[in-house]
Amino acid sequence: MTTNPTVTRTAGAMPLPATPDAIPGTAGAPKRRPWFLRALRSRAFGWLVFAAALVAWQRYATANPSPRYATVTDVAVQWWDQILGGPLLTATLQTLRTMLIGYGVAAVLAVVIGVLMARVRLVYVLLEPPLELLRPMPISAVIPLLILYLGIDDAMKISVVALAAFFHILLNAYSGAGSTHRTMMDTARTFGLTWRQTMAEIVIPAAAPSIFVGLRSALAASLVISVVVGMIAGNDGLGHLLMIQQQSFQVTDLIVGAVTIAMLGYALNSAFLFIERRVLHWHFGATRTHD
Amino acid sequence: MATSAAPTAAGTEHSATGSAATLLTADDVAKTYRTRRREVTALRGLSLDIGAGEFVALVGRSGCGKSTLLRLLSGLLPATAGQIRVAGQPIDGPPRQARCVFQDYAQSLLPWKTVAGNVRFGLRHAYEPAEGGHDELVAHYLGLVGLGHAADRYPWELSGGMQQRAAIARALAARPQLLFMDEAFSGVDALSRAKLQDVLLHAWAEEGLTVVFVTHDIDEAVYLADRVVVLHPEGRGVLADVRTGLPRPRGQLTTRESPEFLHHRRELLHLVLDGEDSGE
Numbered sequence: 412m413t414t415n416p417t418v419t420r421t422a423g424a425m426p427l428p429a430t431p432d433a434i435p436g437t438a439g440a441p442k443r444r445p446w447f448l449r450a451l452r453s454r455a456f457g458w459l460v461f462a463a464a465l466v467a468w469q470r471y472a473t474a475n476p477s478p479r480y481a482t483v484t485d486v487a488v489q490w491w492d493q494i495l496g497g498p499l500l501t502a503t504l505q506t507l508r509t510m511l512i513g514y515g516v517a518a519v520l521a522v523v524i525g526v527l528m529a530r531v532r533l534v535y536v537l538l539e540p541p542l543e544l545l546r547p548m549p550i551s552a553v554i555p556l557l558i559l560y561l562g563i564d565d566a567m568k569i570s571v572v573a574l575a576a577f578f579h580i581l582l583n584a585y586s587g588a589g590s591t592h593r594t595m596m597d598t599a600r601t602f603g604l605t606w607r608q609t610m611a612e613i614v615i616p617a618a619a620p621s622i623f624v625g626l627r628s629a630l631a632a633s634l635v636i637s638v639v640v641g642m643i644a645g646n647d648g649l650g651h652l653l654m655i656q657q658q659s660f661q662v663t664d665l666i667v668g669a670v671t672i673a674m675l676g677y678a679l680n681s682a683f684l685f686i687e688r689r690v691l692h693w694h695f696g697a698t699r700t701h702d
Numbered sequence: 703m704a705t706s707a708a709p710t711a712a713g714t715e716h717s718a719t720g721s722a723a724t725l726l727t728a729d730d731v732a733k734t735y736r737t738r739r740r741e742v743t744a745l746r747g748l749s750l751d752i753g754a755g756e757f758v759a760l761v762g763r764s765g766c767g768k769s770t771l772l773r774l775l776s777g778l779l780p781a782t783a784g785q786i787r788v789a790g791q792p793i794d795g796p797p798r799q800a801r802c803v804f805q806d807y808a809q810s811l812l813p814w815k816t817v818a819g820n821v822r823f824g825l826r827h828a829y830e831p832a833e834g835g836h837d838e839l840v841a842h843y844l845g846l847v848g849l850g851h852a853a854d855r856y857p858w859e860l861s862g863g864m865q866q867r868a869a870i871a872r873a874l875a876a877r878p879q880l881l882f883m884d885e886a887f888s889g890v891d892a893l894s895r896a897k898l899q900d901v902l903l904h905a906w907a908e909e910g911l912t913v914v915f916v917t918h919d920i921d922e923a924v925y926l927a928d929r930v931v932v933l934h935p936e937g938r939g940v941l942a943d944v945r946t947g948l949p950r951p952r953g954q955l956t957t958r959e960s961p962e963f964l965h966h967r968r969e970l971l972h973l974v975l976d977g978e979d980s981g982e
Contacts, residue, residue: 592806592809593809594804594806594809594810595809595810595812597778597802597804597810598802598804598810600777600778600795600796601776601777601778601796601800601801601802601882602801602823602824602827602876603796603798603827603829604827608827612812612823613812616812616814617814619814693813693814693815693856693858694813694814696856696858696859697813697856697858
């Protein structure tokens, strides 16, 4: 704290509050941070540290050969070999498929139900009690029951993923659709919009920023659950593959699997942000100008 | 209560004489807000006839129920007693012939649509679908309010005055017979406000509308309207109904400096400030 660069050193007897703008009476332009502080705050610095950690790992694993470690290069070579074909590719595609179907089903159902609950009193009255009871239940507590009823194949896995994603989206769709500004609803009424037109042209677009918040947290949840459900069902997907490799001490393959999941998550999130920026460009523009 | 002229199918001929067919009638209307504990009467015993093509301003002290009255007339709020008729038909919800321009333009324009998109919304949800291609119509209504250059911009990229002009263009694109405006120009700076007033007068003259304009600004009421209705300060109906009828076209400088303008301004300010003591 003693070297905080934003504190004005030229201040006189009175300690001035440190503000990001130039303080009148002090010299010239707004203060620029010293180069090393700017470097510490850049994103490249984070990636550099990450790369350094990889180098350290590589050196340690090379210097201490052991079946418990794998070198970075081994992992990279293995990953490249396996992602082009074989069990890793199959498992990744299976997990991705389960996840996307479950997520898609949840997105459609949750947006429809959330908007209806916010806008139709009877739907709210009927669905609120069961949903509020279901919501706090950990998804892991439901899986055994779903296995009992649906077996261990797609129907069960997709249902589990959908259930995990559902509430994230539902709550945000509900609150978004319930908080349409009164003037906007009055506008819809005076322009003579029917109920369906009001939902499609006013309520849902106005709720879209909120719905996207839910869709994004649901995306992370459904990736996690789609891997876990493969471990529990034990028949396919990345989760299942990891369990087999763990039992046979294939450390390199285990790391390859984990890396694959991480990259899948990163790719999905990037794709999501890409779509969000396009769909909600008006929202980001509007909130930026009101800062 | 005096009943109005026989409700005929109202035409939209432009007329400021007041002898045109009655378009909008309020007959002994009252509004009481009920809460669990008590009842608050915002408005009672209000009767008013507005002819097709008129430009009427509603003024009064704050709390006189002028915004409540506008919400009643525009069908956004049900009356507790009395009846409101548009073109002879009692209303039950917003009348098809009417559109509103609200004070809070930022919450009325659709932020996910461009200015042109908002006007298209008006065309799609029109009272009388206009003839011609939508692109030409969008250009026409944007031109009418002087926003031709801003068609592809988003509302939040525009100043408040420009946003309100976009809202007016959207309302006009629906080709209404009646335009309700609730303190529509109160949220913008003085210069934009003068511009908006002239844009509205121009559009009113072009489109042959009936305008009911609520404002707390007496100058604005006299400048815009042919008839200024002063509401009773305690919500007891109409205190005074003044036909100002200044010559048209009006200009920000010439009209506001004319002796008639100053006379009506003084008369109305007196009515609003002194309440019923000086009522007619």
